[in-house]
Each structure stands twice: as C-alpha cells, then as structure tokens.
Amino acid sequence: MDDSGGKSINDLPDALLQHILSFLGTKDAVRTSILSRKWEHLWKSLSNLEFHQCYFKAKRKIFMNSVERVLLLRDSSNIEKFTLSCGIDDATRTRTWVSAAVNRNVKELCVNFYEGEESESFVFPLCLFTCATLTKLKITSHGVLRLPSSISLPCLKILSLQHVVFPDEDSTQQILNVRSLEKLKIRYCDWKNLKAITISAPKLRSLDICEMHRNDLRGSDACHVMIFGTALTFFSFSGGFWDDYCLFKSSSLVEAYFDVYECYERSREIAHRAYKHIVGLSTVKHLTLTPDVLEVLDCAPELFAHTPTVMNLTSLRLSESFFDCLDLHYCDTVWHILYSSPHLKALSFSSIELSDELPTNCAKDDWILEPVPPCFQSCLKCIEIRDFVGLIDELHAVALLLKNAIALDDMVITCRTSGSEAQRKIREQLFELPGWSEIGRLNFV
16 A cells, blocks of 8 residues: 555556556666566566667766676576667677577567677677577678578577678578568678579568668679569669679569669660569559659660560659659659559559650640550559659649549649649639549648
C-alpha cells in the first residue's frame, strides 16, 4: 500500500513490470534497480539489450564497463534482441560481447561499428555464423567482413549489410544465399574483391541494393552481380552502376524501385546498363522510377527501338529524385514506357517532370496522339499529378491526357499554390479544359 491506502506500481506482477521495462533503453532500465528492493533484479531478465556508445559521450571506458556489467549480472534467460553501436577500442572484449549474445540464443543481432582502423580489421566470432536461433542480422562495419569458410544460419530471414567490404566470392556467396533468407539489404558495400557473384536464395522475397559512391571506375574489373529471384516480390536498386548488375526476369515480382545517380560523365554507359535493368523489371506490377533514370535513358535514344513490353505493369510512379530536376526534359522516354505498358491502370508523377515538348506524334492544335498508347484506350483509370502550380506547360499536359486517355475515370491534381486568388485561377483554368469537370479532382496542400 502507498500512504493514501491505494495500490502502488510495486504491487504489479513481476512479469508486467518486466514488460514495462522492455519499453526503456537498457541504460534506463538498469537504473530502475535503485527504486526499491523489488526492482533491484527485475532488469536482469530483459530480453532486449541495447548499448549505444553515443549516450556516454566521450566516456569510452565507462561505456565498455557498463556493457560488461550488464552481461555479467544478467540472468541466464535468452536474449531476443541485441543491439551494439560503438567504436572498437578493444576487439577482444567486443567479440566477447557478441559471443555472449549468441550463447544466449539471440534472435536479432544489430551491430554498428564506427568508422576507424579497428573497425576495418575487426573479425566477428565464428559462433555468430553458426547461430541456430538467429532470425535477423544487421552489420555495419566499415571494413572487410571476414567470413568463415562454412556458414550455417538455418533460421536467418533478414540480413542487412552496410558499409562492408566483401572478402571473397566463396564466403560472400554463402552469406548472401542462406536458404531461409527472405529479406536482403546491401547498402554502400564494396564488391572490389569479387569478379562475379550470384544472388539466388530460394525464399528471398525482398532485395534492396544501394551502391556506395565511388570516385574510380572499375571498368572491366567490375563485379558481375547476377540476381535470380524465383520468389522475389520487391526489388530496389539505387546507384551509379559502378558494378554490373543483371536481374533475370521473375514472374513473382510485384514492386520495384529504380534510381541512378552520379552518372553524368558516363551517361551512355549507364543508359545501356539501365536499359538492361528495365528489361529485368519487365514482369513487375508496380514500378517507381526517378527522374534521373528517365534522363539517363534519354542519352541512348537508339535503345527505344527495342523497348521491352512491360506486360504486367499496372502502376507507374515517376518520383522526385534527391536533387530537383526542374530543367530536365525526357518526354520521349516517358512516352516509350507508356506505349510499352498495355495493362497500365494508374500513373503518378510530379509536375516538375512535365516537359514543354510534346511527343513527336502529337499535334498541338488538337492534342490528339497518333497512335494512342494502348493503355489510354482500355485500362488507364487513374492519373495523379503532384506539385502542380498552374503553368501553361502543365495545363497543356493535362489537356493532352484528358483528350487521349479515354478510359480515364479519375484525375487527381495536388497543387502547392497558396493564396485564394491563385487557387481560384487554377480552378478556372482546369474547368476550361474539356473533360476535367467530369473526372477531375483538385487538392491544395
């Protein structure tokens, strides 16, 4: 009882108090041991342990001692999730921490080592790569990921590797193709030690590759990354094609995201690799392309004669890139994609992607396309235009779409113009366009 005769939090069952502690960081959870004798040992059964050196500022020794104190005093129950984010001042002690988590049948392990000489040479304990309970592994190491010759992770479903240098083809092939793997993320990693690698885990459903920025061009030394996804439903690629990636068609592919960057000095080379990428995505249902992809494809117009038919594509989104692309014109690329997507149902793009150039088969006096993309006449039901401001080129594009997309049921325009007078003018301009009043919707944000 408390002084008022009511119940206190100490009267709650230990299991409930431990659940409450699970919402705290490890550092704060341990501090609750001073509240009362009942709380003194509750934290020792925490199933989620998080250690972040940044919370200790410059006190590295205090941080290291704190980690070891928690691991030493904690009871023998299993660890669900173990997170370690720190610099490496003593590799032996750091390996001991990781081993302690593995020995407690850890299910999720997240390790983030700060950039430095010790991180570059760190070697993970061998037991990590034979952990029978591990379901999720995330490693950020800024160095060579030294792997054993034999890897056995029977329950691993999610693998995320960031800023690692792959050591050799044999061990890399093993870690990227664990048979139970369902989700793989490879971000800012270095393939320089590899010539060819295959990603073909039989249960892989999601693959996210983001290339590291490079100053040097590998040319003939580029690593050839071949991707076979029999179960793949999501694929994302962002990069400058410093290495050669080849996605083989997958009938299971549902959603894909494609971006290129830092390609200005190698535009034609990147255009051909990007085209090959588009071919690999020809079975996807929902596709997002950045303006940079469209721009780079425009650098090799001869490829348009062989544009692959994207038979399954039902939704196309042209997203904003990291940098504003206000001055880019890639009208031909967009229209070639539309002509090659006979089953497209939804189209979404930003007004900054509108070009002041009409497609070559359109006469400005009547806004009629000849021929019309097949999807415009049969299945394109919804068009979304974002960041609309009411410029004359934007209105021309809306008029063209309203005139030719005869299957359209809904056109949604989101406008970023402020001020009641400017908004009134845009409404009037749109209502003057034939067909807008029947299917158009205008939103202001």
